[in-house]
Amino acid sequence: MLNKTPVWKYLLIAFIVSVGFFYAAPNLYTPDPAVQISGESSATLIDDKALSRVTEALQEAGIEYFGEEIGDKAKNALIRLQHRDDQLHAQSVIQRALGDGYIVALNLASTTPDWLSSWGAEPMKLGLDLSGGVHFLLEVDTQAALAKRMEFYNTGIKRQLREEKIRGFVSLDEQGGFIRGKFKTEELRQQASKKIRSEYPELVREDISGDSGYQLRWTISEAKIKEIEDYAVGQNLTTLRNRVNELGVSEPLVQRQGRNRIVVELPGVQDTAEAKRILGKTANLEFRLEAKLSASSATREEFQYRDERRGTAWLERNVVITGERVANAAAGFDPQTSQPEVNITLDSEGGSMMHRVTRNNIKRRLGVLFIERKSRTRYEINEAGEEVAVRIPYDEKRIISLATIQSALGVRFRITGLDNPAEAAELALLLRAGALAAPMDFVEERTVGPSLGAENIQLGLMSVQIGLTLVAAFMILYYRVFGVIAVVGLAVNMVLLVAMMSLMSATLTLPGIAGVVLTVGMAVDANVLIFARIKEELNNRMSPQQAINSGYERAFVAIMDANLTTLLVAVILYAVGTGPVRGFAVTLSLGIITSMFTAIVGSRALVNLIYGGRKVGKLSI
Amino acid sequence: MSEQKIINFMGQRKIAAGISLILLLLSIGSLAIKGLNFGLDFTGGTLVEVNYSVAEPLQNVRKTLENAGYKGAVVVNFGSDTDVLVRLPHGHSDQLGNEIIQTLSQDVSSEIELRRVEFVGPQVGDELKEQGGLAMLMALGLVMLYVALRFQFKFSVGAVSALIHDVIITLGIFSILQVDFDLTVLAAVLAVIGYSLNDTIVVSDRIRENFRKVRKASPIEIINISLTETLARTLVTSLTTLLVLIALFVFGGELIHGFAMALLIGVFVGTYSSIYVAANVLLAMDLTKEDLIPPQKEGGEVDELP
Numbered sequence: 001m002l003n004k005t006p007v008w009k010y011l012l013i014a015f016i017v018s019v020g021f022f023y024a025a026p027n028l029y030t031p032d033p034a035v036q037i038s039g040e041s042s043a044t045l046i047d048d049k050a051l052s053r054v055t056e057a058l059q060e061a062g063i064e065y066f067g068e069e070i071g072d073k074a075k076n077a078l079i080r081l082q083h084r085d086d087q088l089h090a091q092s093v094i095q096r097a098l099g100d101g102y103i104v105a106l107n108l109a110s111t112t113p114d115w116l117s118s119w120g121a122e123p124m125k126l127g128l129d130l131s132g133g134v135h136f137l138l139e140v141d142t143q144a145a146l147a148k149r150m151e152f153y154n155t156g157i158k159r160q161l162r163e164e165k166i167r168g169f170v171s172l173d174e175q176g177g178f179i180r181g182k183f184k185t186e187e188l189r190q191q192a193s194k195k196i197r198s199e200y201p202e203l204v205r206e207d208i209s210g211d212s213g214y215q216l217r218w219t220i221s222e223a224k225i226k227e228i229e230d231y232a233v234g235q236n237l238t239t240l241r242n243r244v245n246e247l248g249v250s251e252p253l254v255q256r257q258g259r260n261r262i263v264v265e266l267p268g269v270q271d272t273a274e275a276k277r278i279l280g281k282t283a284n285l286e287f288r289l290e291a292k293l294s295a296s297s298a299t300r301e302e303f304q305y306r307d308e309r310r311g312t313a314w315l316e317r318n319v320v321i322t323g324e325r326v327a328n329a330a331a332g333f334d335p336q337t338s339q340p341e342v343n344i345t346l347d348s349e350g351g352s353m354m355h356r357v358t359r360n361n362i363k364r365r366l367g368v369l370f371i372e373r374k375s376r377t378r379y380e381i382n383e384a385g386e387e388v389a390v391r392i393p394y395d396e397k398r399i400i401s402l403a404t405i406q407s408a409l410g411v412r413f414r415i416t417g418l419d420n421p422a423e424a425a426e427l428a429l430l431l432r433a434g435a436l437a438a439p440m441d442f443v444e445e446r447t448v449g450p451s452l453g454a455e456n457i458q459l460g461l462m463s464v465q466i467g468l469t470l471v472a473a474f475m476i477l478y479y480r481v482f483g484v485i486a487v488v489g490l491a492v493n494m495v496l497l498v499a500m501m502s503l504m505s506a507t508l509t510l511p512g513i514a515g516v517v518l519t520v521g522m523a524v525d526a527n528v529l530i531f532a533r534i535k536e537e538l539n540n541r542m543s544p545q546q547a548i549n550s551g552y553e554r555a556f557v558a559i560m561d562a563n564l565t566t567l568l569v570a571v572i573l574y575a576v577g578t579g580p581v582r583g584f585a586v587t588l589s590l591g592i593i594t595s596m597f598t599a600i601v602g603s604r605a606l607v608n609l610i611y612g613g614r615k616v617g618k619l620s621i
Numbered sequence: 622m623s624e625q626k627i628i629n630f631m632g633q634r635k636i637a638a639g640i641s642l643i644l645l646l647l648s649i650g651s652l653a654i655k656g657l658n659f660g661l662d663f664t665g666g667t668l669v670e671v672n673y674s675v676a677e678p679l680q681n682v683r684k685t686l687e688n689a690g691y692k693g694a695v696v697v698n699f700g701s702d703t704d705v706l707v708r709l710p711h712g713h714s715d716q717l718g719n720e721i722i723q724t725l726s727q728d729v730s731s732e733i734e735l736r737r738v739e740f741v742g743p744q745v746g747d748e749l750k751e752q753g754g755l756a757m758l759m760a761l762g763l764v765m766l767y768v769a770l771r772f773q774f775k776f777s778v779g780a781v782s783a784l785i786h787d788v789i790i791t792l793g794i795f796s797i798l799q800v801d802f803d804l805t806v807l808a809a810v811l812a813v814i815g816y817s818l819n820d821t822i823v824v825s826d827r828i829r830e831n832f833r834k835v836r837k838a839s840p841i842e843i844i845n846i847s848l849t850e851t852l853a854r855t856l857v858t859s860l861t862t863l864l865v866l867i868a869l870f871v872f873g874g875e876l877i878h879g880f881a882m883a884l885l886i887g888v889f890v891g892t893y894s895s896i897y898v899a900a901n902v903l904l905a906m907d908l909t910k911e912d913l914i915p916p917q918k919e920g921g922e923v924d925e926l927p
Contacts (some may be wrong), residue, residue: 104899137745148886407821443742447718453673453735458873466872468863501736511805514880517869519813519860522819528861530855558826565767569760569815573808576756583810588812 002545003612005605016597017492023499026112026123028191030567032067033084033110035091036100036354045074050098054079056386057097068466080109084450105249106268125500126267126511127583128446130460133267134275138240138443140260144395145175145232148322154179154198155217155318166192170461189214232438233260235324240264243279247463261443263412268450276442285323285438288315289357290365290402290414306398313402315367320357325350331428334416340424341416351411359408368415371395385456391552395441426459460513468494471524479531481620485606486527489598493523496594501587509583519591526563526599530555535616535621544616552604559600567592630848630896631841631904637897639736648793648840656797660803660874660879661708663753665746667717668739669707675731676702700875704736704804726736732894753807758790760814773912779902780821783894787817793886805880813887816862820855820895826902827851832913840908852896859892 009140037046037054051068054077058065064082079088087106108131109233112122128135154172157179161168168183183189193205193216202224208215237256244252245262253265291300291314300314325346328475333340346354358366401417418424472490475483488502497516501508532553542550569588574585612621677697682705686694691709699706707721718738726733761781768777787891797804827847835843850863866888870881 021792034887049730057690095710137742139742139744205851254821271687332626350729441742442740443745445718445740447735447738448738449734451734456874456876459818459872459877463865463869463872463877467868470864470868471861474731474864510876511808513867514873516806517865517873518862521865522858524818524861528854528857532857533849536850558823561771561826562822565764565818565822566815568763568767569811569818572756572763576752576759577804577808581653581804584805584808 002549003608003614005608009601009610010605013602017602020496020499021490022116022496023121026110026116027498027502029111029113029123030110031123032080033087034078034080034107035087035094036076036078036105036107037094037098037469038105039102045098046070046077046102049073050102053097054074054094057093057466058090060180061089063093065090077358078107078109108268110246114502120503122502122505125307125505125507126453126457127507127512128265128267128453129448130457130508131509132448132450133265134269134444136264136276136442137257137262137278138262138279138440139238139443140233140236140262141439142229142260143230145228146220148177148438149228150176151317151319153203153220156200156542157181157218157384161192162189164195166195168192174191176221179218181218182190183216184357188215192216193221195578207360211302229260233262234274236438237262240279262440275314284371285326285398286369286371287320287322287354288318288367288611289320289361290314290535291316291362302397303367303369305395305402306400309592311401313367314480315369315399320366321346321353322352325353330426331415331421331424333421334414339416340413340418340421342418342424342428343412343414345558346411348411350559354409354411357472358405362405362407365402365404368400370400371397404471405530456510460510464517464520467520471520475527477621481610482527482531482534482607483609485603486524486531488606489527489603490520490523492602493594493598495592496519496598497587498601499592499593504586504590505589506586507583508587511581512583512587515584515587515591519588519595522566523591523595523599526555526559526595527603529620530599530603531559534619538619538621544611545620547606547619548611552600556600559596563592563596626849627842628849628852629846630845631900634846634897634901638901641898644790644793645786648789648796651796652789655799655801657792657796658799659746659750660801660806661746661803662791663740663746663750663802664710664742665741667721667741667769668737669718669721670699670736671707671722672736673703673706673731674734675719677705677731679705681705685725685727686721690909691721691724704875718890721851726790743828751802755806757810757814759911760811761785764814764818768822768825772829775903775906775908775912776825776829776899778790779899780818780825781923782902783891783898784814784817784820786894787813788889788924789886791883792892794886795883800882801879803879804876806883810887811878812884815889815893816884817894820858820891823854824851824895826882826900828900829913832908834909840904844904848896855892855895857887861890863911 016311037050040045043413048070051070054065055065055068060078063086065079066082067078067080069078078089079094081087091104091106093376095102098104103575110117110123119330125528134299150172153168158170161170161181166183166188168181170179170181172179181189183192189207191208196203196218197205200218202221203218206219207216208217219615233256237254240262241254244254244266249266249269251267252261257263264279267274295314295316299317301317302314328346329345332341332343333339401415468490472487475486475490478484479486484612494516497519500506506512530551532545533555537547537550538544570589570592574582574589656921679698679700682692683696686696693710695706695707695708697706698704707725709717709721719814720731720739722735722738746838761784764784765777765781768780788810789808795806800806827850828844831847831850832840832844835846853894866881869877870885873881
């Protein structure tokens with residue numbers, strides 16, 4: 001008999017649909033506005049005493065709260081609030097009550113019941129345009145990282161040749177693109193070339209014969225350049241993660257994008273100035289020996305003190321170690337002088353490098369350079385003859401301390417000479433959060449206020465509902481019983497779409513909602529194709545049962561072709577697009593997949609259930 | 622057999638080609654002369670949206686900004702008269718958003734609420750333009766390949782012509798009306814490619830089927846039959862899609878306006894193009910039955926050759 005669906009198929013469909021409902025369900029529970037408390041250092045525990053201080057303060061301020069709970073191992077605590085408007089107020093009240101040492105962050109607490117969440121069902125994540133927050137795009141200056149590495153090689157080559165007693169003149173090109181070596185004889189050049197090849201295999205050599213003796217030119221190989229860039233971006237990524245953690249934001253996103261960009265998304269953050277201060281402060285350290293008075297001007301460099309009253313000092317060009325080697329840093333006070341200080345711990349490689357240099361230079365002075373990326377504005381006339389401001393980033397290097405080396409330094413030592421405890425604390429924070437391997441610039445910033453986010457959700461939901469209602473009304477009027485079937489399919493389609501997005505923990509953005517709306521419109525297409533075909537076959541005097549069967553069969557090819565090509569476009573959109581465009585591409589492609597399932601398999605089963613396996617005089621289509 | 626009346630679509634094909642040509646020329650002309658009104662995503666710069674609790678005359682806002690030394694600020698209302706959008710070209714500091722809010726809130730009695738701040742560096746904007754163009758070309762190229770493999774070369778020329786036709790006209794209307802062209806609009810234009818393709822494929826599918834099935838009919842007749850048969854489906858799908866897009870356009874809020882508009886135009890033009898452009902190109906390229914008959918096996922003959 002035609003148009004009968006086997007029982008196992010019904011069961012399978014019922015199973016898929018109920019799984020869909022299950023995983024879509026958490027989205028029905030609106031999260032509570034909440035405030036999350038955690039300690040600034042991992043040693044700080046949030047105990048009952050701290051919590052009761054918080055609740056007392058909230059009561060005093062007249063803020064309604066409930067469901068306060070201390071998290072796993074007393075590392076954090078969550079307090080839910082009755083009203084969303086109270087969130088900011090509550091945050092400042094709690095911060096004041098607890099004092100320093102605690103991070104108080106805005107949060108949205110999930111209200112998903114345990115029987116759902118224990119199966120991994122969680123609601124969709126909201127994008128920044130819906131939840132409010134800040135989005136930054138930072139560009140890592142990989143050129144700077146390369147330049148730094150060239151300097152390192154320059155120093156290294158000089159040292160190697162000196163140790164091997166190969167005489168020659170080695171210098172870094174002004175543009176920094178290569179290192180030049182000049183030698184008196186061909187033999188010396190050969191020796192130098194051989195020595196450096198074994199020491200630094202990643203350098204590419206080039207012999208240059210000219211009037212000025214025997215020359216060698218070293219450049220970094222392509223593969224090594226890529227490695228250095230990757231390392232710089234990776235290191236900065238880690239650093240940013242640490243700094244974001246210091247900001248105390250719940251569910252932040254720090255992600256690499258493309259070759260040298262990093263995306264940072266901080267939901268719920270309103271104070272962008274503070275966020276940028278912490279994120280963007282590209283402080284770095286360089287430890288250099290003070291130059292000897294007899295040193296030639298090529299090997300020394302003059303720097304200003306950070307405290308300008310102290311004037312300037314001459315340091316060697318060679319860098320002992322950089323801030324990347326810093327493993328930890330903490331602010332404290334010198335027990336003797338009670339001056340603020342920063343205690344620094346280096347990683348083992350940094351420690352041994354520091355030890356090697358300081359052990360031979362006791363009683364000389366070691367300078368610490370504090371490097372900050374700043375920018376100055378210059379005005380230029382562009383092609384159109386208008387005056388435009390051009391921002392030029394530059395590194396400001398200032399000496400923060402220049403102290404005599406009393407004994408060989410190792411993994412642990414300290415920096416003194418800071419103005420006040422606040423400065424020490426800030427320096428320690430930046431050092432602890434890790435140093436940047438290369439400077440970074442903000443190339444994009446988007447802030448969405450919380451009211452706009454809430455409005456976007458509301459408007460988005462409303463247009464989905466209205467769109468859905470209009471389409472449903474039209475389909476039922478036009479196709480009668482079959483229209484009802486299509487609408488049921490459409491509803492199931494929406495549920496499956498939401499379930500899949502929740503399961504994949506895809507982020508819902510405003511363009512994503514638009515994608516859902518568009519899917520609603522296009523999802524009925526498959527059904528329309530089938531129904532139109534059935535109508536045609538009925539016009540061709542086919543029996544209702546045969547018409548249904550051939551309608552589904554013949555429309556199948558067209559549906560596949562049409563949807564696969566659209567899917568192709570959605571995939572391209574995902575591959576090329578960023579941020580919100582990707583959100584749109586994800587919902588569109590998922591929508592195509594779910595709509596094919598509901599239209600081809602789902603609606604067929606329903607039609608068969610209603611008409612299949614019996615004599616039908618007339619179809620209501 | 623209850624004969625459905627065959628509509629003579631192709632009878633008007635010269636007129637349709639003329640209309641398409643005029644629309645294309647107008648669009649290309651406008652794109653060449655006026656260009657697109659690229660939004661912040663592509664030009665770079667800073668944009669600040671604030672909400673005043675009491676409507677503030679725009680002149681006052683402009684004056685405040687000018688006095689504070691922000692030259693070249695574009696100040697417009699956004700959606701309602703209490704929402705104000707300030708746009709500045711790049712070159713200012715990336716702290717600009719916060720500075721502007723402070724400046725604005727100084728000498729106004731009504732309360733100001735920050736809605737959003739967007740800062741896009743110039744290098745990002747240029748890159749996005751490049752990526753967007755690339756995405757469009759890639760989409761068209763892949764579609765051409767897919768249709769050529771799945772159908773036949775002439776169909777892929779027809780489909781891609783229809784897509785280019787739709788994209789150029791959609792962009793043209795944005796250029797003529799000087800509506801902001803931002804990232805979401807770009808996404809919409811790419812979605813238009815997807816939608817219009819969907820439509821064209823369904824029609825092509827039927828043309829192919831009828832070329833194989835119907836005997837003794839000229840290509841024009843076969844195409845007319847195919848278009849008539851798919852007309853109901855084409856109209857119903859376009860209608861449902863337009864319904865949701867209208868809902869999005871009217872209720873979706875200011876941020877999604879450009880997106881909805883691009884799709885509305887695209888679906889409209891896409892419906893027309895799937896009837897007239899793709900089929901017209903097929904006729905112009907002289908599509909015959911032979912093009913669609915699967916090639917016969919000729920192995921035996923080849924073996925016999927010396």
